Every structure is written in structure tokens, then in C-alpha cells.
Amino acid sequence: MLKYSLAMGIRVVCIVLCMVTPGWWLLIPAAGAVFLPYFAVVIANNVGSGASSRVRRPGALVRRDPGDRP
Structure with missing residues (x-):
């Protein structure tokens, strides 16, 4: 959450710079104001994607045919 808040703070600075920057x-600040929210969300959503959060297929599952119903 800290990284996202920092990125949005930088975005606010970029928006203010858009009002005073000539030519x-x-x-540069317009690109920061437009593209920074996308990267901030990607970084914020990528926090839990470490090696320990991989989904593993349980070995105890047994496949059944649809015709095997009791």
C-alpha cells in the first residue's frame, strides 16, 4: 500500500507540473500522470505473487467419468 500511495503522490505532482510546464x-509530466496509475496498480497487485503462493495440484484428486455416478 505504501508503494501505491507514493506513486499516487508522484502522480499529483505530475498533474500540478502539467499546469505550469510550458511547451x-x-x-513528460503528462506521461507520468497518465501511465503512473497503471504501473502503480500492477505493482500493488504483484505483492503476493512470490514462489510460496503458487497453486499446486493436489495429488489426492481422482478423476471420475460422468457415467460413474451412483
């Missing part, structure tokens, strides 16, 4: 330099 072609405006594209």
Missing part, C-alpha cells in the same frame, strides 16, 4: 516539456 514540449509538458509531455
Whole structure:
């Protein structure tokens, strides 16, 4: 959550810089304001994707045919 909040704080700074930056330099803070939320969400959602959170197929499952119903 801290990384996301920091990224959104930087986005606010980019938006303010868009109001005072002249000429072609405006594209730099505008790109930050547009693309930073996407990367912030990707980073925030990627927190729990370590090696320990992999889904493993349980070995105790046995496949059944649909015709095997009692």
C-alpha cells in the first residue's frame, strides 16, 4: 500500500507540473500522470505473487467419468 500511495503522490505532482510546464516539456509530466496509475496498480497487485503462493495440484484428486455416478 505504501508503494501505491507514493506513486499516487508522484502522480499529483505530475498533474500540478502539467499546469505550469510550458511547451514540449509538458509531455513528460503528462506521461507520468497518465501511465503512473497503471504501473502503480500492477505493482500493488504483484505483492503476493512470490514462489510460496503458487497453486499446486493436489495429488489426492481422482478423476471420475460422468457415467460413474451412483
